[in-house]
Amino acid sequence: MKALVVYYSRTGHTKKAAETISDRLVCDTEEIIDTVDRSGPRGIICSGRQAMKKELTVIEDMKKDVSSYDIIIVGTPIWVFTMSTPVRTFIREYKDHFKKVAFFCTYGGVGVEKTFTDMGDLCGKNPVGVLALRMLELRKDYTGKVKEFVQSIEPRQ
Helix, strand or coil: CCCEEEEECCCHHHHHHHHHHHHHCCCEEEECCEEECCCCCHHHHHHHHHHHCCCCEECCCCCCCCCCCCCEEEEEECCCCCEEEHHHHHHHHHHHHHHEEEEEEEECCCCHHHHCCCCHHHHHCCCCCCEEEEEEHHHCCHHHHHHHHHHHHHHCC
């Protein structure tokens, strides 16, 4: 199975999770690069407002050919009970190239189930696996959850 982990990370939490998943799967990764500056307090407010309104942004083109992968594993932070705006944009722009999908998210509050449902609805595919990592878990040993997630998306031998 040829897998690609695609993620957006404003603060580095989702990136940390993406790298752990990629290391476990021994697969490629690609970060979604947003053209909007989302740093600082103003960036937080703008990001939350855009996510709540389900707006899109402008992202850089993917360096890897998404259509050449058997599964795309999409990672997002949860912003105001939903996926981040850059991830929404990525799915909207590339969903026609997805064969299979799996999702993961990082979060501090609530909105996990809604986020995964929204991601599946947007790409028109049910995920073969999902993983939610609370911010506090990222400071501890969360590798067991990643292992279970990876096992759920790997084809059975």
